[in-house]
Amino acid sequence: MNDDGYSELIESGNLAIADMAMKCEAVFSNHRHAHVGISGGADSDVMLDLCERVRKVQPIRITYNFQDTGIEYRATRDHLDYLEERYGVKINRTRAIKSIPVCCHEHGLPFLSKMVSEQIGKLQKHGFKWEDLPLEELKKMYPDAPESALKWWTNEYTTKSGAISSYCIDRNRALKGFILENPPQFKVSSDCCYYAKKKTAKHALKKCKADLDVTGMRRSEGGTRSLSGKCYIEASHYRADRYRPLYWLSNQDRLEYSEKFGIRHSDCYEVWGFTRTGCVGCPFNKDVFNDLDIARPFEPNIVKAAEKIFGESYEYTRQYKDYRAKFMVERQLQRDNDRASTEDQ
Numbered sequence: 001m002n003d004d005g006y007s008e009l010i011e012s013g014n015l016a017i018a019d020m021a022m023k024c025e026a027v028f029s030n031h032r033h034a035h036v037g038i039s040g041g042a043d044s045d046v047m048l049d050l051c052e053r054v055r056k057v058q059p060i061r062i063t064y065n066f067q068d069t070g071i072e073y074r075a076t077r078d079h080l081d082y083l084e085e086r087y088g089v090k091i092n093r094t095r096a097i098k099s100i101p102v103c104c105h106e107h108g109l110p111f112l113s114k115m116v117s118e119q120i121g122k123l124q125k126h127g128f129k130w131e132d133l134p135l136e137e138l139k140k141m142y143p144d145a146p147e148s149a150l151k152w153w154t155n156e157y158t159t160k161s162g163a164i165s166s167y168c169i170d171r172n173r174a175l176k177g178f179i180l181e182n183p184p185q186f187k188v189s190s191d192c193c194y195y196a197k198k199k200t201a202k203h204a205l206k207k208c209k210a211d212l213d214v215t216g217m218r219r220s221e222g223g224t225r226s227l228s229g230k231c232y233i234e235a236s237h238y239r240a241d242r243y244r245p246l247y248w249l250s251n252q253d254r255l256e257y258s259e260k261f262g263i264r265h266s267d268c269y270e271v272w273g274f275t276r277t278g279c280v281g282c283p284f285n286k287d288v289f290n291d292l293d294i295a296r297p298f299e300p301n302i303v304k305a306a307e308k309i310f311g312e313s314y315e316y317t318r319q320y321k322d323y324r325a326k327f328m329v330e331r332q333l334q335r336d337n338d339r340a341s342t343e344d345q
Contacts, residue, residue: 005053012260016253024050024245027212027232028058031241035210037201038066038083038091040076041277042265043216045083046257047246051214052087063208064091069196070099071280071306074299079266094204098195100279101309108189109313110283112320115152116172117190117284120179122149130183132176174327178320186312196279205239213240220250272298281306283313 009021028034036051038044051062066080080091098106108124110117123130126145131138135154139147148167151157153176157165169176205213231247246254257263268274272294278285280302281292296303307314 006057024054025058028060031212033061033210034212035205036214047216065204067200075267096196097199100192100196103192107191108187111313114190119149119152120188174324178323214243217244218246
């Protein structure tokens with residue numbers, strides 16, 4: 001890469017890219033050592049390119065780290081080799097504190113979303129019988145259960161406008177009715193994310209003693225990623241300042257960056273047609289079944305492994321989606337009937 005890599009960003013004609021580059025240069029100028037998490041996905045590709053361009057004008061020691069969760073696409077591993085060769089960097093492969101298969105065996109399976117899995121898991125630990133009762137009654141019946149989980153189940157949380165909060169079960173249509181009729185028969189947990197990713201990342205950060213922790217999170221990805229509203233957080237109880245250089249980039253900005261600067265993504269994107277990657281077969285992925293079908297011809301063994309690990313969660317998810325679809329049809333029929341009745345009057 002030429003020494004003018006940084007100036008190319010500033011002169012790209014895209015204000016979001018130029019602003020990102022200048023902020024990154026300013027952040028790097030105040031730190032000596034950055035720990036940069038590399039996932040092998042499209043966002044981390046852009047982030048690595050950005051860091052290598054900016055460090056030419058603002059030298060900083062960088063430790064690149066990939067967290068091996070124990071269930072990764074071969075295409076992702078091959079892409080890491082390509083990135084090392086293209087940029088002349090070393091990307092450490094860090095084994096998970098607990099691999100995803102081990103986490104699922106010991107703690108439980110992820111289901112639908114992190115929020116849903118956390119709350120179901122908390123209630124399961126206290127022998128919850130999935131009754132549709134008021135909060136106060138449930139608190140008496142399960143005095144040791146976390147109140148936050150009971151409030152999630154009883155839809156006690158509301159937003160400032162009075163709408164149901166994302167911390168309520170009814171934010172997932174018909175989920176409560178489904179669970180009342182079909183209580184989960186397997187342990188549910190989101191701990192695989194904690195042990196295979198968060199705890200592993202903290203360990204890697206501590207080991208390299210960096211004073212800046214860099215991740216490729218973008219606000220436009222939605223979910224919990226959209227809640228903080230900050231791309232830079234100074235260290236408090238963290239071991240290092242936290243920085244998300246791509247946080248304000250839109251999908252279009254990222255695409256434009258990739259096209260302008262010749263970013264080549266892994267075969268998961270370039271050949272298979274994925275729009276995003278993550279842990280293979282993660283039940284939190286709303287398109288998980290479609291993604292597995294796409295990946296199957298290319299890497300059948302890892303797809304089989306995912307189906308073996310997450311099988312019970314997959315089946316439960318299919319049952320829920322069928323239940324939800326039926327619920328939506330019945331609700332629409334009821335609305336049509338109510339409308340017709342009103343018109344007749």
